[in-house]
Amino acid sequence: MPPPAPGDREARRKDVSEAVWQVLAARGFGGLTLRAVAAAMGVSTGMLTHYFPSKRALVTHALDLLEENTAQRSRRARPSAGLGGARAVLLDLLPLTPADAGRSRIWVSSWDLSLADDALSAQQADRYTRLRATLRPFFETARARGEIPAGDPEHLAAAAVAFAHGLVVQALFAPGRFPEEVQIAMLDDFLTGLTLPRPPAGGGGPSPGR
Amino acid sequence: MPPPAPGDREARRKDVSEAVWQVLAARGFGGLTLRAVAAAMGVSTGMLTHYFPSKRALVTHALDLLEENTAQRSRRARPSAGLGGARAVLLDLLPLTPADAGRSRIWVSSWDLSLADDALSAQQADRYTRLRATLRPFFETARARGEIPAGDPEHLAAAAVAFAHGLVVQALFAPGRFPEEVQIAMLDDFLTGLTLPRPPAGGGGPSPGR
Structure with missing residues (x-):
């Protein structure tokens, strides 16, 4: 032939x-x-x-x-800057639709493979670094605009990625418990938490039982 | 033989x-x-x-x-109730020590398998339900004590599990970026966010760019 x-x-x-x-x-x-x-x-x-x-x-x-499919997904319109922009990036991570869920499911499944392979593990760590770097400028602008109180934008980005990815996993295993509107409400609650005035660090504010 | x-x-x-x-x-x-x-x-x-x-x-x-090993891990002393108890449960989920990280890594790796198998997927969904049910009473008491403002304890539990598990994954791929003290500080920031007074739902408070 x-x-x-x-x-x-x-x-x-x-x-x-x-x-x-x-x-x-x-x-x-x-x-x-x-x-x-x-x-x-x-x-x-x-x-x-x-x-x-x-x-x-x-x-x-x-x-x-998987990278290609993720890059080509229809993204939400992103406000140019500030907390609304961070929200749009984070919404893009959640399994809100069946197509999103399919893609999320494959990403979560890739972690097993990546954790067992040094090169793939380093690639996944880089992906996380890039994702935090994508979010950071939105938090910087949000802080400059007074949408959120002072706080390290890199830490906020890491916290937001943690929240979103942990929600992805829970939602994949129980889509009935976490329909689109519940996921969005949870993300908005989380983001609202970032906007609230914080007690001074090390001050006498409320402490979670340290 | x-x-x-x-x-x-x-x-x-x-x-x-x-x-x-x-x-x-x-x-x-x-x-x-x-x-x-x-x-x-x-x-x-x-x-x-x-x-x-x-x-x-x-x-x-x-x-x-994996279940046995997780059940037998040395747990942090748990305050009997309230937000400090929720904190202790959540700390137990994080890869703070090498032994914790080994166990977390195997749990994360099990998700690929579980997502591909209906029976295992249902077991994992049940595990999440139990984990939220473990956390819920701590948030109920925290609310009753005035440690946190009004809010649905089941939603708080789901949010806390999301935050913790997403942090687990990020930390497994970049242990140098997320040493024990960073993970603990991030969890405490998250919990502090839960203690802050919230604007009334649907009110004119800060909105994350809806």
Whole structure:
């Protein structure tokens, strides 16, 4: 059989990506194997090794797909600056729609893989660094505008990412308990907490039982 | 070879559990295979099938081990009630020490597996329900004592679990960025936010850019 023409190769590559996504959506990274992707495409595992000579190549492609799919999602309109902008970034992280939930589910599933691999772990740490760096300027502006009291924007970004990702996990396991409006109300409560005047650090304000 | 005596069997069972834990700690649930556990014990995969006739039996044992190990961890002394009690429960969730981090890492790794399996997913949802139910009475008392303003204790519990678990994930990927004292300071900031007087719902208070 002659090698496929460039156009065919492109089309086949798209088929491969769709099959990888389908396997990830149904089984996560734990279920991502050459065999499963080949079955989803209706081809032999041998054929697939032309595209992915190893499990690692398959995983790398799957992570690239996940990044691409995440970058291409329809984002909420973002106010240019301030707390409203941070809110828009954080809403984009939550599994509000079935498509968002599918993507979130694959991200959460990738953590197992990443934690077991130094290179992937470093990539995930970088992703967190970039996410905090995306949020930080919004908190800086919010502080400058007086929307939030003084506070380290990097710490606020880390706290906001923590809140959002922990909500993602809870919501994925109990979508009925955390429908879209509950997730949004929880995020807004969290953000309102950031706007409230704080007692001076180390002062005699309310203390959570230290 | 005769079957092992009951005492031997008990000792062997302990060896098996230690090997399962060792594999989980190094590779997560994604790397948990009969072959890997057998290699960690220095026995044949065939021998191990006496204990685990299937991958599913191995996974079930691993999840049981994780629950046991988590239940047996040395817990912080818990004030009997109020916000300080909630704080102690939440501190127990964070990867503050290397042992905590090892356990957290295995929990996070289990989510991939659980999301891909309806029965395991339901078990994880139940775990979240129990965790919120553990926290709720502390928030109820905190409210009754006036430590926190009015608010639904179930919502507060869900928010606190979200914050803690999202912090777990970030800290696992960047332990240098999130040492023990940073995690504790972040949790205390979050709890302080819960103690602040809130503007009336739907009122004219600060709004996060709705």
